[in-house]
Amino acid sequence: MTEVSEDILIELREKCEKVQNLLEGESKRDPETEPYKSVYAAREILSDMKSCLANLKDSIRSSDPLHDQIEAMYGGVLLLLGTLALDTEELATGEEHLMNCLSCLEDQAMQPKKVLVVLKALNQLGLLWSQRSDGNKSHGYLQQAEQLYNDYTDQVGEQPVDVYALFTVPDSGPATTKADSPLEKVHTLTLYYLAQVYGAMDNPLKSAIYCHNTLKRQLESKDYDKVEWALNSATLAQFFMEQNAFRQARHHLSAASYVLDKHDQDLQGIESSEDERLFRKEHLKHRSADVARCWTKYGLMLLSASRDRLMEAEEGQSGDATPRRLRPPGELSGLQFSLLELSMYEDQVTDSFVLTFDDARSVFLNSQQWLTQAKLYYTLDDHASDHVQIIKDYSELYRNLAFFEDDEERQCKMHKRRVDLLEGVVKELNPTYFLTACQELWFELGETYTHMVDIKLAKLEANSDAPSAHALQKVNHLAEQAIAAYNSFLDTLRDHKTKEIPDKFSKELERPGLLIYFYLAGLYRRLVAADKATKLTNLTNSLQYYQKVVDYCQRHEGAKDSVTAELSACQDIVALLPLKMAKLAETVAR
Template identity: 40%
Template sequence: MIVTTDMTAKEIINDFKENYGKVRKLLDEDSKNDPENEPYTSKYKAKEILIKMRDALANTFSTESNLDPLKGDAMLGIVLLNIGIIDMETEELTASEKVLTEAEELLLPNSSKPEIVTTLINIDNNLGILWSNRDEPEKAKSYLLKSKEFYETFKCSMQMPLPIENIIHNTADSVTGDIMVLEKAYTLTLYYLAQVYGSLKEDLKSAVYCHVTLRRQLQYNDYEPVDWSLNSATLSQFFAERNGFFQSRHHLAAASTILDQYEAKLSEDSTNDEVMLAKKEQLKHRSADVARCWAKYCILLMTASKTRLMNDAETMSEAVTDMSNLQLEDNENICGGDIKNLIFPDLDVTKYENKIGDKFILTYQDAREVFLSCQSWLNKAKEYYKLDSLASDYIELIQDSSQSYAYLAFFEEDDERRSKMHKRRIDMLEDLIKEINPTYYLQCCRQLWYELGEVYSEILNIKLDKLNKTNEKPTPHLLKKINMLCEKSIENYDQFLNSVKDKNGMMPVKLDLDVIRPVISAYAFIGRNSMKRIALDKRTQLIHVKKSFDSYQAVVDICTRDKDAAKMMHVEFSLCQEMVSILPIKIKRLETELAA
């Protein structure tokens, strides 16, 4: 029962204690059991109590009482903070902004006091969330940076923060601080800043804040192992995509290390109830996801190494794989301005870091080691992701495996061995496409048809290069092989193109942006490969040239009616225009010779 007449400090605190206990029970326990059609029942009940508590405290300030004013502000600040959070969670953003702003103004004069600092940080954290929800990241950032400043200023004072549970002890009781409540609030500040910088497209700064959040969770043992590992592995992909293989490998190694620790802990528990089984299943699932991230790391390392070797000598001199060549505007001093500081110093991850390098690949032997690591991680992921239960994920794993063979082939100098690597890709992709239904997995089938067209073209080019390098007359077997490769490449590209056409077999007037490049590339490949087929008579040769002309003409037609396509594929458009003007002469000559 809340009383608003003259009360002693002890009575005021006891009253607050009793009612705040009811509020916490409603929010922390009862709200989980609210019916689906009335999801906010417990929150609204808690808000009613909080409003009465707010009014009672306001009346206390205007009457005679021996309550310490600072303690009174701290209690009222907590009440206003909770009202603001409930308003936000029940989608009353205007009301939430108003009460949180009121709470901030109340506590701001005492921002560095142990009783106030944690609540004030939580208030500005929530104002940051509120403005982020309104798609105002700059405004959200301003509140979160204030939270950060409050924390840093308080830490310099060498005081201990006081959580509300300690503040509302009876005055005769001893009052002790609790550093963890402050540290948890500040960790949330950093986490929200990571999200806000992501919204502001400051991706590197967002990644740095993500890392610091993860590091603090480890430091204060405040994390859930599976979630932490998945977040660390996901962050590793960001670093790898920017050639930060040093940071990427470290975050993946940390993820695997934490999962190992968690698995060991679960294995010590002999219980076998539903909760434990669910934990083990979650571990298996997320371990497969981390394995996929390791495989992506390997593929990205091979990709970047290939790109570097294919670039000019000037670029070759740059062998930076730790992002030390990137500039980070670290005016908030989040990592000391040194991106190489993005490690977890208290975690031993050498077991995993020693398994694979973080430097660019230069030789076939280097590539083979990365390739074998990639295959190992893909096989681990396939223990969980099966074609019959999680088809889309399984298909991606096969595609990743194919790509790893493609990059290994790049580093192989022997033509026969390169051809065998591409043949291995064909086997796995064709085996897969036989098992999946285009009706349900059309997008996947498109990707597979297109990739098969590419792989057959790769082997074709290897055979033709070998033929051009020798003065020997080609054998009938080799000629048959070349024609078969041409036909299989064209067949798969045609399958891909037919999947884009409408029911009448016509290409859409306006192509979707994501298919412009593959559609035009497929037509161009068909045009080239049709001309590479070896014909023993002029009639067959004429059929091949006409097929080539039709493919080049299709590109010209698409780019003529679609400015976006012409702009995106201007090089291919120009080459196809040239071929469309040349080939009719060849067609006419062949027709004349046949008529004669």
């Protein structure tokens, strides 16, 4: 057994300082042709340190006051070697170093000099197995890290020693608060990795909870990128919307807007070059537009869920005021950022289901404001695909608002506004470059015109007076516009040479294509005919499209599952409609 000389400790300290300088300083200046130049240099030094510390560890007395220190240093070097191996994609080597680190230290992991090394090793192993797509193993290591943090903070509580500090002479240095201590930062990383792993393991609820906790800890530490934080909070809000947790969604969107507004204020006081200032402003404008789009989605989904709630109550599907499927999971309650005062943002829009047109209009107007802000960045010229999606959201807002309107004429005006929005953008797009966008817009235009047809026909049927010629012409005009929109979609499917619709649609277009046949059949039946001959022609066209659905599903058995309800209706109509047409044909022939 030997004692450790001061010279050896000084040499280890100097080597550690070189490693830290290489990894935190020199590596930023590595040439593109040698991106790991500094990493490899640091690894050489660490390998020497590992050999030296291994000899010391084996030869030093366990009673020596430096025994635990040397052991912690050895584990720290193994951690650094393992981390660098993962950085250079040498996964097997990295795993070996990290497992050796755990073998060396995990029995004494509750010691202040060793706990951070063990926590970081567990995090790295969790990350490694996540990269290998083994969620269970990744989760196991990260759960160990979470438990170790909880045990240490409950039972020890002393500020632990970070890896590089193991080799340096202790000094007072700047005081760290609990929130920004190395231990807290490492634990925040553990929670972040767990959020990703739960997502990969198809447990989105737990993933969301861990995402929230990560964001909350970042706020408390004040060590985060404000723009990235805001975007993550807004993205998490979208998950809450999908769970009908509108209170949590609104809160996280409000937090995102609050942080972006604070960042905008901070930028005013930052001295920087003109290029850097412009870059930061553009980056902020971009991400502010993204958050604005999330606010728009909030209004959309709140109106949609409110509509579903009222429809289910009307159909008697639930005796409860809110059906079970529209209730948020209990685990999400209480997920809030207590450090932020957000009432100014939250008070702008409700988080409750809406019941009346006035309530719905208030949500609509709030979403409209955010949508207008998003359009300032996502213009048609510079961001065509995003702009189209924003216009579709705008159309959907009007569709949801129309549900809460009792007056048919005002409903029609809202759908007409949708038509104006959709036609306004589709005429500006070249289908050669924006085929999918054009198809989506034409499909929605067909649906919108059909809504208007149904409203007009329902109004005529409710009126005991004979309809005017103008009213009938209006119905036909709207139906013809719907037919034209659907045909524009079908035309994009035609073969360039033969101009024929293909025998089989592509997988992603099979359901839309068959639905268009079904909708066209219904539209031809809705056309109001001035005489029986015209009516027979309309019914012939209608039957033709119903038959197309039936024939297609007979030729392609797999298509039946995508249009089960529509196919059943088509089969019934194909069986019955010819009889009606035959009787009509007899009267025409007389």
